[in-house]
Amino acid sequence: MLEDQRYILDQITSIIEKEAPDAVLICGDIYDKPVPPSDAVRVLDGFLTSLAQKKVPVFLISGNHDSAERLAFGSQLMMESQVIFSPVYDGEPVKYCMKDEYGEVWIHLLPFLKPAVVRHVFPEEEITSYQDAVSCAVKHMQIDPTKRNVLLAHQFVTGAARCDSEEVSVGGVDQIAAETFQEFDYTALGHIHSPQNFKNGKMRYCGTPLKYSFSECGQKKSVTVVELKEKGTTEIREIGLLPLRDLRSIRGSYLEVSSREFYEDTNTEDYVRMILTDEEDVVDGMQKLRTIYPNLMQLEYDNQRTREAKEITEAQVAEEKSELEYFEEFFELQNNHPMLQEQREFVSGLIGKLKENEL
Template identity: 65%
Template sequence: MKFIHLSDLHIGKRVNEFSMLEDQKYILAQILELVERERADGVILAGDLYDKPVPPAEAVRVLDVFLTRLAEMGVPVFAVSGNHDSAERVAFGAQLFSSRGVYLSPVYDGKVESISLTDCFGEVRVYLLPFVKPAAVRHVFESEEIDSYEDAVRTAVEHMEIDPSVRNVLAAHQFVTGAARCESEEILVGGLDNVDAAVFDGFDYVALGHLHSPQHVGRETVRYCGTPLKYSFSEAEQEKSVTVAELKKKGDVEIRRIPLKPLRDMRRIRGTYMEVTDRAFYQDTNTEDYVQITLTDEEDVPDGLQKLRVIYPNLMRLEYDNRRTRESGNVSGACEVEQKSELELFGEFYELQNNQAMSEKQEAFVRELIRKVQERG
């Protein structure tokens, strides 16, 4: 049973105010060709289908075309909602879509039913677990103690009827402890969204979404496939791909990655203004790529952004790295802030205002307050 594992399409996303829709259409068309070439038995979409809970109309049309094409090819689709999606909107028409082999996760109500497939090795059951917060699971299982994301996911899994004698696949959208993050991902304070990989021990393959870098966590068969496109410059050095998981007999899973080639790459460029505008510097590159340029000139270039866009029309970000910026810490400071949690940022603000660090009691209070705000969000 061969599955194409995708996640975090983020259809409708804008990066530095540049719309990614054209790039997303291009990469989804490439994925359709790949699905057909691989003769896949199913496609798993592990959450964050859209970039916003209320996606723009064009984003909805892009996903509609993609799902319709898969249905026409006769390839079953197994999709769950992620933290960027509206679970209710993703679940709309789920019963109708299932008749065409497009299975969408319902709004979590305590029941996670499986879809059964069969091949020469027997039965495969696919479970669809949408992104869940502790409050949502606590609402269903009021008698159980659910204080964390790990409690929530463990409880949801424990209430699934899993038959260990068959091959079981889970599509989920959570942060598993030990995985590496990128700048373009949402970070919850203090690692409150952490879930231990052991929670998924009952599954032969776990198709995860949420993190943008392809990686396994704990064991080879608990995997993030990553995004099909680069959505931040922290991903500039990555090679984007889809993950192919082929389940053979029970306990035997073959995993490989197939690279994707984007319409436009995302690259970092560094040098003086004269260097990066020299034809010899850029003539063998795709100047249509999305780029971040770091100029090393000691003096700012007047109207540098507009001048550079004559050569690099998709210049997303212009920075300077020189004596002035190094002394002020502006170059590294912005990146550091993006990677700090809310608790760390609040702690720095408190210390700035009060000339002392928070006490353990104050820190615990702020941690709990932010947790409650995140749950309600």
Template identity: 50%
Template sequence: MRFLHLADLHIGKRLNEFSLIEDQKFIFDKILNIIDEKKIEAVLIAGDVYDKPVPSAEAVTVLNSFLNSLAKRNLKVFVISGNHDSQERIGFGAELISQSGVYMSKPFSGNVETHKIKDEYGEINIYMLPFIKPAMVKHVYEEADIDSYDSAMAYVMEQTKVDEGERNLLIAHQFVRGADRCDSEEVSVGGIDEVSVENFKRFDYVALGHLHSPQHIKSEFVRYSGTPLKYSFSEARHQKTALIVDMKEKGNITLEKVPLIPKHDMIEIKGKYQEIMSKDFYKDIDRMDYAHVTLTDEQDVLHAMELLRTVYPNIMKLDYDNTRTRSNNEIKGGENVEKKQPLDLFKEFYELQNNQPMSCEQADFMDKLIKDVWEVNE
């Protein structure tokens, strides 16, 4: 059986006030092309289907279109809810939808939903476990000693019957201890949401969602597929891929990664304003990519964002790296304030804030401004 492992679609996501819905439509079309070219037989979507528990109408339309396109290909599709999703919304109409071969996870009720599919080697058991919290598990199993995410997961796995002589695949959406996070993910203080990889040792393959960087934990077959798109500049250097899982006879699994090329990539640009606005600098850059620009000019560039967007229209983020921004000076109450002139006080404040003294031009401007405001005559 040839699976495509996806996760963390985050349909409807906005990044730095930019809607990514068109980028998501574009990448879903790329995924459909891969499905056709690679003759995928089943698709696994491991949670965070939407970016919000109450998705926009546009996001719902995009998911509806994607699932319809999958169903028309006579694929089996298995979708679980993640921590960004509403379990009730993902599970709405699950029984009816399943008639088209698309299986949507229902709200967690204690039992891990299981489906059987067949190929030339026999049956494969597909276990669908939506994102769970300790309180959810405790609500169902009141007698259980549950005080953490890990103990909740361990208890649920103990209640789940798995025939280890058969081929078993688990779809889950949790943070497995030892994995690497990205800036675009929600962080729990002290790692309280971590679960042990040992909870999954009875499964031949574990299709994980939740973390945005593609990676495996301990075993090659306990794996995060990562997001199909980059959702923060911490992912700018990632290569996003579609993860293909070939499951043959028991114990025979192979993996293949197919690059996903986005409509707009994420790039980081750093340098002085005049430098990065020159044609020689940007001649080899796709200027339509989403950009994080860091200016190294010592003086702020007036209307920098507006000017930079004449060359790089999709700038998402602008900041400075210079003497001022690298300063760690602490501004405290001044000494002998009553004996100092206003301009002298402002010069001290400026130097503390910017880690450099005012220029002569700045001092002359400030001196004139003070006199104009206070109507001081020469």
């Protein structure tokens, strides 16, 4: 999707030129993996260079998919061009002062945090959860409540709606209460793909600029414009983004979706999930449909056969289970007999060690 990303970043650059903001906030994930491909690095480099040339300050923090160390490389040099990356977390407050006609605005950078990272920095603190870790980090930030304070953070706030393409923690152990950030006049959040507000707009996920899973088909992507006036007054608005190619689902019989009348007024270059309602599978359906929809990504069927299979699957879904219970089911499926007590105790201990390392 490099072409799509260049296209949407050019669109965002045009919006920045028109809006002339005092700063651009990017709240991670910057990349989708710790070691990104070189093409992705070049796309980001071009985007940041264009903003630096326009003298627009940019603040970026790392997300859970990023390597904080790699993103921080060269950050001291880039700071001279007003491109400011969050450093690797070491407990020291990272904040920058900006000024306007209403006074000072402090920009605070808080990259994605795991409990183990914060526990290493503050060994005297009792940190057993993500909530403990983020609360501890915020407690040690230098916040002047008489000034306006803006926070960049990358965490999962309780109550946020996830999408299929996001990383999920078992049991929701990564959830952070919205009240954790209540001292800030505005909290710009990364991590969740869908745009959504908390605390009457004082906290917001702007969402991703592109759709990355079919669960996002119905979303309208945008950039968020935040205007801070006198302390306590914040105005938020959205500016919609139009992708080069949309991501959408199409439903109908093979004859319907392949007829010219059906697709002639649509962008057939879009990324498509096709749901066919034919009772019989279409031979070489994927290849045939790609002659019309070249970016067809998924082909599914919704008919009597698939609905019966779905009913069987759903009947087997039980209430949320522990990691050990899931592993026991997997073991029995693989070996055709249940685990022995000795095996169960070994796996239980191993899961406990893994969870300790994660925290």
